[in-house]
Amino acid sequence: MxxxxxxxxxxxxxxxxxxxxxxxxxxxxxxxxxxxxxxxxxxxxxxxxxxxxxxxxxxxxxxxxxxxxxxxxxxxxxxLQLNAPVQADKLRQMMGSTEGYRVTKAERVRTTPEAEGWRLKAGVPGFQPQSCYRRPVSPVTSVVQWVFSDGLATVSLFMQPFERERHDREGLAVLGATHTMTRRVADRGGDWWVTAVGEVPPATLKAFLQGIERRP
CATH class of the missing domain: 2.50.20.10 (Lipoprotein localisation LolA/LolB/LppX)
Incomplete structure (x- = not known):
């Protein structure tokens, strides 16, 4: 079991x-x-x-x-209560009351790293690519999220155009088991800001950031 x-x-x-x-x-x-x-x-x-x-x-x-x-x-x-009786009528009543709620649809488009101009020249052992999405963050800017997993731990890479006013410093942030690391990536068409997030050691995020690059 x-x-x-x-x-x-x-x-x-x-x-x-x-x-x-x-x-x-x-x-x-x-x-x-x-x-x-x-x-x-x-x-x-x-x-x-x-x-x-x-x-x-x-x-x-x-x-x-x-x-x-x-x-x-x-x-x-x-x-915790196991095998608790479920009252369907009460559940329907709770779900039918939507006063005070607002429906928000997350805008995201399934894509591929190759289509967005990215590749990972060296992977991290055990971590396999799972999905890739592009999400708008403003009327003119979008961010690409590339997700990896080893079956237990998950790492997300977020790639977006570099903005000097917002992306002022590369570094590491820690909250519990979640680590976040950022890196500026240079490209002939303009610089990019890459953020790696996951419940993994900092060295793992660093390996992802060192391995990701723009496709020639």
Whole structure:
């Protein structure tokens, strides 16, 4: 019943980059849970400690761990009721009340890095390209988002034209397990601002930023 965290049969070779070890049992939100640690086999990704409810396999708590085993971020249920009866009429009533809500449709166009003039000359082990979209950020400017994943961790690259007033400094920002790194990329047609975001070590983002370039 344990969830398929190593993504067997889903196109990822996650088991080549993480080792799974059961380390004991615990209780979360009043339920007994098995605890498994996913230990990265290299330095390109973080580890995870995961609690799954014994009977259903539901993940009830997760921790993201750095190379020293320190907790960078965690999420857990504080209250949980399994097999709760669902009252369809009450759900429909809640969903039908839209007062105070506003519908906003995100504008995005599926594209490819090649069509947008980008390529990755050197990839990061285990991370596979998943999707690429172009999103408008102003009437005259758009940003391209290129997404990579190793089956557990995800990295997004955002590419947009360089604007001196907004893009004043390259660098790294950290919020919990999420790291953000920026780089200015030169091109004959004009400079670009590339931002890498993901719950991965800074070295991983740096490798992505060093590997991305404009197509000749």
């Amino acid at each position: 344990f969830p398929n965290l190593l993504n067997n049969g889903q196109g990822f070779k996650t088991a080549d980059y993480y080792a799974a070890n059961e380390v004991g049992q615990g209780r979360v939100a009043g339920f007994d849970a098995d605890i498994v640690v996913l230990q990265p086999r290299d330095d390109w990704r973080f580890g995870y400690r995961i609690w799954s409810e014994k009977r259903t396999g539901l993940v009830v708590k997760t921790q993201t761990l750095d190379a020293s085993g320190h907790v960078l971020e965690q999420a857990a249920f504080s209250e």
